[in-house]
Amino acid sequence: MVALTAELAERLERACPAGALRRQRDVLLLDLGACTACGRCIQAAGEAARRSGVFELAATQRDQLHKRIPIQGDAG
Amino acid sequence: MSQNEETLARELRRRAVSLFGRSLHVRTVDTGSCAACESEIRLLAAPHYDLHRLGFFFTPTPRHADLLLVTGPAVRASDVALRKTYEATADPKVVVATGACALGGVFSEDALTHGAVDKVVPVDVYIPGCPPSPLALLQGLLVAVGRLEAKVAAMAFQVQEAGA
Numbered sequence: 216m217v218a219l220t221a222e223l224a225e226r227l228e229r230a231c232p233a234g235a236l237r238r239q240r241d242v243l244l245l246d247l248g249a250c251t252a253c254g255r256c257i258q259a260a261g262e263a264a265r266r267s268g269v270f271e272l273a274a275t276q277r278d279q280l281h282k283r284i285p286i287q288g289d290a291g
Numbered sequence: 292m293s294q295n296e297e298t299l300a301r302e303l304r305r306r307a308v309s310l311f312g313r314s315l316h317v318r319t320v321d322t323g324s325c326a327a328c329e330s331e332i333r334l335l336a337a338p339h340y341d342l343h344r345l346g347f348f349f350t351p352t353p354r355h356a357d358l359l360l361v362t363g364p365a366v367r368a369s370d371v372a373l374r375k376t377y378e379a380t381a382d383p384k385v386v387v388a389t390g391a392c393a394l395g396g397v398f399s400e401d402a403l404t405h406g407a408v409d410k411v412v413p414v415d416v417y418i419p420g421c422p423p424s425p426l427a428l429l430q431g432l433l434v435a436v437g438r439l440e441a442k443v444a445a446m447a448f449q450v451q452e453a454g455a
Contacts, residue, residue, distance in 0.1 A: 233396050249396030251421035273418045273431035275438060280419055
């Protein structure tokens with residue numbers, strides 16, 4: 216798995232039609248609740264994204280489904 | 292059935308038995324879903340998952356329900372139905388928003404839809420997925436039973452005297 220660079224983060228954000236991947240300064244926010252598993256992130260940046268296969272994701276708070284992935288290097 | 296599925300199912304059965312005496316009733320509410328979530332929910336009742344053996348049953352009336360399984364992006368046309376269903380369900384109850392639409396992932400708020408179920412009724416558990424697999428639904432039900440346990444524990448029960 217490669218490090219998430221600013222360029223990859225932008226590519227992933229552009230590719231996501233559901234808005235589940237959003238860049239917030241030096242992190243990439245992955246909203247699991249919004250993800251429709253369309254696979255476009257894997258098409259756009261397969262080196263940085265993969266299917267986890269994890270299904271035990273139910274949460275009691277909506278923001279528990281937000282995952283923050285730090286952007287490595289120059290966050291630009 | 293895999294080890295993982297069996298472990299999940301066993302835990303769900305244990306908690307449903309201890310809390311509701313093998314009788315936890317689920318009412319599904321569709322607020323504009325594409326029916327993919329409903330398709331996965333129906334699979335829970337199929338022989339492979341067999342939700343009934345765990346003490347969960349689908350009910351056609353909210354008055355018999357303990358748990359509301361809500362799908363869809365809460366279209367405004369379903370406002371009255373959703374609110375009435377919520378109010379008709381007896382306490383303690385839990386609302387489970389099911390699927391990316393219900394969680395606000397697919398439709399934004401506009402003139403036709405609220406975009407997420409928690410803008411209309413309070414939601415206790417969120418199950419992500421488009422659609423969530425039956426295993427994800429089972430795990431969501433397990434989390435929901437935990438919420439019900441907490442709600443039951445917080446309720447004040449009164450013993451009615453005979454003849455009162």
